[in-house]
Amino acid sequence: MTEPQQTPAEALEAIRQSRATVREAVRDQKGAARFALIYSSIAAVMVGGQVFSAPFNVFCSAGGAVAFGLLARSWSQRTGVWISGVTPKKARWVAFGLGAVMLALMLIAVWAGRSGHLWAGLPLAAAGFGSAWGGSALWMKVFLAETRDQ
Amino acid sequence: MRAPVFDPVIHAPGRLQICAILSDVDQAEFAMVRDAISVSDSVLSKHVKQLEDAGYVAVSKATTGGRQRTWLKLSVAGRAAFRAHVAELTRLAGIG
Numbered sequence: 003m004t005e006p007q008q009t010p011a012e013a014l015e016a017i018r019q020s021r022a023t024v025r026e027a028v029r030d031q032k033g034a035a036r037f038a039l040i041y042s043s044i045a046a047v048m049v050g051g052q053v054f055s056a057p058f059n060v061f062c063s064a065g066g067a068v069a070f071g072l073l074a075r076s077w078s079q080r081t082g083v084w085i086s087g088v089t090p091k092k093a094r095w096v097a098f099g100l101g102a103v104m105l106a107l108m109l110i111a112v113w114a115g116r117s118g119h120l121w122a123g124l125p126l127a128a129a130g131f132g133s134a135w136g137g138s139a140l141w142m143k144v145f146l147a148e149t150r151d152q
Numbered sequence: 153m154r155a156p157v158f159d160p161v162i163h164a165p166g167r168l169q170i171c172a173i174l175s176d177v178d179q180a181e182f183a184m185v186r187d188a189i190s191v192s193d194s195v196l197s198k199h200v201k202q203l204e205d206a207g208y209v210a211v212s213k214a215t216t217g218g219r220q221r222t223w224l225k226l227s228v229a230g231r232a233a234f235r236a237h238v239a240e241l242t243r244l245a246g247i248g
Contacts, residue, residue, distance in 0.1 A: 010244035013168055017238065020172035023188040024180075079216060082184025083177040084223070149176045 021149055027081045028145065037077060038138055044069045045104060045134035050127025052111035053120050059112070085145075093145040100137035104130065156240035159233050161206045166191060166199045171234045174209065174226035182222035200224060208233055 008016065044066050051062025078084040088094040107130050114122035162171050169189040173180055186196045203209035208230030212223050226234065 008163075008165055008168075010241040013163065013165075013241050014238075014245055016165060016169055017172040017241075020169040020188065021176055024173050024176045027184060027188075028177075075216070078179075078181075079221075082181040084179040086178050 024083060025146055025149055027083055028085065029142070033077070033080060034142075037073070038135055040073055041070075041138055042131045042134040044073065046127040046131035049104065049107045049111055049130030050123040052108045053115035053123035053126070055115065059115070063108070087141065092148045093141055096137065096141040096144050100133065100141070103133045103137065107133065155236060156243045157233070157236040158240045158244075159237040161202060161208065162234060162237045164199070166195065167203055168237075170196075170199055170203065170224070171208070171226060171230065171237075174224060175231060175234050179212075179223045179225045182224060185224060203230065206230075206233075 047062050048066035051066075052059050054062070074084075087097040107126055111123060111126045114120075114126065162168055166189060170185055173185055173188055182193075182196065182200075186193060189196070191199075200209055200211060204211055208227055210225045210227050212225070214221055214223060
């Protein structure tokens with residue numbers, strides 16, 4: 003196999019262009035809004051469902067986890083890349099932060115359910131939806147900036 | 153910051169592009185990488201084999217929807233070698 007030599011500047015430019023193709027694949031303009039809608043809806047069900055007693059709360063959290071897995075698999079098959087969300091150094095903190103917010107909302111929902119405040123499930127689900135939507139948008143922004151700056 | 157080290161295995165144009173793509177993701181599908189760097193299946197396979205032999209890339213196969221897909225992943229050693237190589241290129245180019 004012929005392997006032409008390239009100058010350091012040319013090599014760095016080739017790296018930059020290759021990374022740009024990854025960003026284009028990840029950005030996936032066509033499916034981004036649909037992905038965010040489904041992702042946020044799953045998060046809303048997982049959070050809001052915690053106000054109910056077992057087995058409904060378990061069904062919501064376990065079913066949500068399975069749905070997240072199927073969504074991630076579908077996304078990776080469409081884009082051709084798999085990103086766990088915690089690989090890029092800066093973007094991983096957005097993922098951890100979003101996970102912490104979701105966990106906190108779920109715990110509040112559990113407390114609300116046990117206190118008899120079932121009505122709280124709806125606003126908490128809405129908060130979960132909004133947090134997931136905003137968090138995923140922020141993660142994408144940080145990921146794109148991080149991979150562009152490297 | 154990793155010490156700059158020139159790596160001749162990574163530096164070849166096709167392999168450099170493969171490593172650049174894989175460095176930003178956990179895994180990338182063979183077809184996606186092939187299309188991104190505009191090479192044939194056989195050329196990409198040869199590059200991947202060389203990276204695999206160097207311990208820089210891991211190859212796995214998964215069947216989904218009745219179709220087998222090949223996934224490529226940069227190993228820990230591969231990520232370290234790529235970072236060191238990029239650092240050396242940056243140094244040689246007089247950037248940073």
